[in-house]
Amino acid sequence: MSDSLPAPNTSHLRAIEALYSGHHGWLYATLKRxxxxxxxxxxxxxxxxxxxxxxxxxxxxxxxxxxxxxxxxILVNWYQRKALERAYLEALASVPAHEVPSPQAHFIVLETLHEIDAMLDALPPLVKRAFLLSQLHGLQYQAIAEQLGVSLITIKRYMKQAFMQCLMRVE
Known part of the structure; x- marks a missing residue:
């Protein structure tokens, strides 16, 4: 089975063709500006x-x-991607020259960061916050519950949801 998009129907193709021919120049000029x-x-x-x-x-x-x-x-996603890349490059600037990753490793790290960012953005805000407090700040679930003002069982549900999202991305 292929991962490609379903074949668009004829009316859809005509509509997109008309949209493209009638407005591509305008959209390009707007974005360029x-x-x-x-x-x-x-x-x-x-x-x-x-x-x-x-x-x-x-x-x-x-x-x-x-x-x-x-x-x-698309522009919002593009700006987020650029901000993530800038943050990575700034962090990389403080790494000793002999530890700087190869261009291939650099590309893989950036792609992985984009995937993680997309996964986190798919989570509800409180789930994302709980996950980041746990994984980045090392807080225990009880401390996260107190900080977010929710019960411990809610934090456990949030973490399960976040880990399930991670697992779905891996598969």
């Missing part, structure tokens, strides 16, 4: 249309409003 970078703008415009193609939407009443909404979501 916002980012100040033609290559990133082209990539994000392409990502926007790819996401719309995958969505199977066939009727779009207000194309520019719809494109703006989809592009904003």
């Amino acid at each position: 916002k980012l100040g970078n033609a290559m990133d703008a082209a990539d994000l415009a392409q990502d926007t249309f790819t996401r719309i193609l995958a969505s199977q939407v066939t009727v779009i009443d207000q194309p520019r409003a719809y494109l703006t909404c989809v592009a904003k979501g």
